[in-house]
Amino acid sequence: MDRSDKPRVVLGVSGGIAAYKACELLRRLTESGHDVRVVPTGSALRFVGEPTWAALSGNPVTTGVWEDVHEVPHVRIGQEADLVVVAPATADTLARAAHGLADDLLTNTLLTARCPVVFAPAMHTEMWEHPATTENVATLRRRGAVVIEPAVGRLTGKDTGKGRLPDPGEIFEVCRRLLARGSAPGRDLAGRHVVVSAGGTREPLDPVRFLGNRSSGRQGYALARTAVARGARVTLVAANTSLPDPAGADVVPVGTAVQLREAVLKAAEDADVVVMAAAVADFRPARYAQGKIKKREGREPEPVALVRNPDVLAELSAARPRPGQVVVGFAAETDDVLANGRAKLARKGCDLLVVNEVGEDRTFGAEENEAVVLGSDGSETPVPHGPKEDLADTVWDKVVHMLNAG
Incomplete structure (x- = not known):
């Protein structure tokens, strides 16, 4: 592919210790066929030098508006970009962007860009939670930028808390989804709070055994990622997954169906949309054995009595804790898929139900999916076999239509 045919991405890097992680984001962008121009701040070069950025991107690196003046870089770079992503975005960079300052090449680029802009913040918890930063983030989001929520984890020194740069692979996924949507409305979930459940619940039998299912959580995580890319504030209730946290989502880990119910109902209190993509166990053992259930020679094990779990969907x-709230369910079926799906849609009372056929070698754990999205209005929207993000975008398209119609 000729360079002129590649999507053009500007990677802004500001001066924080997490600057070294931007090298991994740069590698993912270039290896996936993007033409990347790195625009670091002067402070960023104190953490990672210019030769590193130039070698990894294959493009020249400049930080000031007085370099290569004949090419007018302070205007041209932003004008030609298909996407601008700033990772890490320090509190200072967020403040300068929010107030429209233009004292270096990065802030000039942000002012001239007319493409999607993503900020991946990284700073100490106190800085992220400061009212000034909160207002700056709100301003940028109101103007259409995607400001990813930072991750929770180890910061510099001995500090731990919210403010860690999200996983570079997850930042890449947000960028990829924004670029993939092209001319489609990029921020149609801006200002919305969405709750997504993902994974599979586990119901303990004893300290070492549980009843579970094959759900990997990939579809729920795809829903969370695409919602972030479309501007939503996302709460992801994750049951027993091994996937990295989606960049920008507030992740609430849970184990059992009862724990999932509690977390989802709490998050749903101020949510515009709730998507129940998790595989929630219908039953749990009636009795939990405090010690490991032993195998006894010559004796068959006692039957395991089951009781129903709450039907969260x-x-x-x-209940619809918020007026106009849209509720989406998922149904995994092994036979009579559409008939069973229609019956479940009526029984559950949700607005949309995503129905797919599952089995040992289908859907669970796979990167792709196919389904039919059933609507309470009688509509049926088939989604052909493809990436789970495509199904997620179809769901959000229908949800946005319902929100706007309401």
Whole structure:
């Protein structure tokens, strides 16, 4: 592919210790066929030098507006970009961007860009939570920028908390989805709070055994990623997954169906949309053995009595803690897929139900999916076999239509 045919990405890097992680983001962008121009701040070069950025990107690196003046870089770089991503974005960079300052090449680029802009913040917790930063982030989001929520984890020194740069692979996924949507409305979930459940619950039998299912959580995580890319504030209730946290989502880990119910209902109190993509166990053992259940020679094990778990989807659909809230369910079926799906849609009372056929070698753990999205209005929207992000975008398209119609 000729360089002129590649999507053009500007990677802005500001002066924080997490600057070294931007090298991994740069590698992912270039290896996936993007033409990347790195625009670091002067402070960023104190952490990672110019030769590193130039070698990894294959493009020249400049930081000031007085370099290569004949090419007018302070205007041209932003004008020609298909996407601008700033990672890490320090509190200072967020403040300068929010106030429209233009004292270096990066801030000039941000002012001239007419493409999607993503900020991946990284700073200490106190700086992220300061009212000034909160207002700056709100300003940038109101103007259409995607400001990813920072991750929770180890910071510099001995500090731990919210402010860690999200995983570079997850930042890349946000960028990829924004570029993939092209001319489609990029921020149609801006200002919305969405709750997504993902994974599979586990119901303990004893300290070492549980009843579970094959759900990997990939579809729920795809829903969370695409919602972030479309501007939403995302709460992801994750049950027993081994996937990295999606950049920009507030992740609430849970184990059992009862724990999932509690977390989802709490998050749903101020949510515009709730998507129940998790595989929630219908039953749990009636009795939990405090010690490991032993195998006894010559004796068959006692039957395991089961009791019903709460029906979270039906409860949400009936309660609707927020007026106009849209509720989406998922149905994994092994036979009579559409008939069973229609019956479940009526029984649960949700607005949309995503129905797919599952089995040992289908859907669970796979990178791709196919399904039919059933609507309470009688509509059926088939989604052909493809990446789970495509199904996620179809769901959000229908959700946005319902929100705007309401």
